Amino acid sequence: MKDNNDMPGHLARRFQQIAVAVFHAEVEEAGYDLTPVQYAALAAVSTNPGIDQITLAGLIAYDRTTITGVVDRLAQKGLLERRASSRDRRARELQVTEKGRQTLEAVSPAVEAAQELLVRGLTGDEQQELMRLLRKAIAAGNELSRAPLRDVSAESSRSG
Amino acid sequence: MKDNNDMPGHLARRFQQIAVAVFHAEVEEAGYDLTPVQYAALAAVSTNPGIDQITLAGLIAYDRTTITGVVDRLAQKGLLERRASSRDRRARELQVTEKGRQTLEAVSPAVEAAQELLVRGLTGDEQQELMRLLRKAIAAGNELSRAPLRDVSAESSRSG
DNA sequence: TACTGATCGTCAGTATGCTGTCAAGAATTC
DNA sequence: GAATTCTTGACAGCATACTGACGATCAGTA
Numbered sequence: 357m358k359d360n361n362d363m364p365g366h367l368a369r370r371f372q373q374i375a376v377a378v379f380h381a382e383v384e385e386a387g388y389d390l391t392p393v394q395y396a397a398l399a400a401v402s403t404n405p406g407i408d409q410i411t412l413a414g415l416i417a418y419d420r421t422t423i424t425g426v427v428d429r430l431a432q433k434g435l436l437e438r439r440a441s442s443r444d445r446r447a448r449e450l451q452v453t454e455k456g457r458q459t460l461e462a463v464s465p466a467v468e469a470a471q472e473l474l475v476r477g478l479t480g481d482e483q484q485e486l487m488r489l490l491r492k493a494i495a496a497g498n499e500l501s502r503a504p505l506r507d508v509s510a511e512s513s514r515s516g
Numbered sequence: 517m518k519d520n521n522d523m524p525g526h527l528a529r530r531f532q533q534i535a536v537a538v539f540h541a542e543v544e545e546a547g548y549d550l551t552p553v554q555y556a557a558l559a560a561v562s563t564n565p566g567i568d569q570i571t572l573a574g575l576i577a578y579d580r581t582t583i584t585g586v587v588d589r590l591a592q593k594g595l596l597e598r599r600a601s602s603r604d605r606r607a608r609e610l611q612v613t614e615k616g617r618q619t620l621e622a623v624s625p626a627v628e629a630a631q632e633l634l635v636r637g638l639t640g641d642e643q644q645e646l647m648r649l650l651r652k653a654i655a656a657g658n659e660l661s662r663a664p665l666r667d668v669s670a671e672s673s674r675s676g
Numbered sequence: 677t678a679c680t681g682a683t684c685g686t687c688a689g690t691a692t693g694c695t696g697t698c699a700a701g702a703a704t705t706c
Numbered sequence: 707g708a709a710t711t712c713t714t715g716a717c718a719g720c721a722t723a724c725t726g727a728c729g730a731t732c733a734g735t736a
Contacts, residue, residue, distance in 0.1 A: 408685095605714095
């Protein structure tokens with residue numbers, strides 16, 4: 357029988373588990389209550405003001421049913437505003453509030469620290485290599501998940 | 517602002533996301549309904565008959581509150597038996613049923629296929645290197661999560 | 677304009693995964 | 707032996723993630 361440590365799926369789960377734990381610890385220590393998922397969403401909206409939920413989901417590879425709850429909670433915390441689009445009445449345009457902007461800025465060092473802590477067992481070269489290999493494996497498997505990453509730079513890439 | 521692809525935490529989530537999707541797809545195609553978590557638990561019990569839930573949790577790095585639900589569902593499917601220990605009336609001894617054993621055996625090829633599919637974008641050498649780096653990073657961060665991996669070979673290692 | 681199909685956001689349901697708490701029982705200390 | 711402490715397993719509650727379904731809306735076409 358194969359050992360768990362020989363199964364990339366098991367290693368993936370463990371690595372992610374630690375990533376979330378480290379993120380929580382660092383962000384909480386900084387005095388904030390933001391999950392990794394909420395942070396990523398908030399940061400993405402900050403970079404792309406007025407983005408709709410589906411595009412946001414594609415940008416950070418979330419399922420569209422997951423985004424609903426995440427945006428709900430961010431809006432409830434007053435970090436995000438959600439209003440109906442004038443061009444498409446189905447869509448909701450997202451905007452970061454002033455409080456959201458401040459939070460994002462204040463929490464950034466903790467997020468950075470969490471990223472470094474996650475790979476602190478590796479040398480600098482190893483860290484780079486790990487990220488390269490993860491990116492490569494992810495790129496090859498991107499379409500296998502229900503929530504693939506979508507390139508937002510090409511406006512019409514999703515309607516093709 | 518840093519790109520998502522430069523954040524190991526984001527890559528960890530994506531990789532795990534794809535791992536779960538691939539696992540589900542392969543196992544479903546084989547005609548079974550087992551989640552990655554359920555498979556790992558079932559396999560661990562199979563290798564360690566009579567194990568209690570806490571030790572099982574440590575063996576595969578699950579939180580002890582998560583194990584409860586997982587074992588519940590496995591028992592409900594008739595793959596696992598849970599009975600009170602005679603030595604410790606708090607503990608539940610876990611046993612794989614005959615149906616569980618057959619399921620485990622039948623589903624193994626699909627699990628193997630999922631593991632290979634997950635890293636199919638990498639060369640053989642790269643696959644080995646990715647696993648080595650993940651193992652190293654995980655080992656360094658093991659204690660940072662609420663559900664660290666526990667060595668079961670040393671009997672008294674958990675009471676120290 | 678009416679029909680058809682696709683898309684946006686939401687919901688119900690299920691399964692992890694966590695924090696925090698609790699009762700029952702075991703282990704340790706006095 | 708009694709009190710204290712620890713451990714096992716369960717629960718409520720919350721936050722991802724997914725499947726599958728749905729209403730509302732938009733886009734294209736007959």
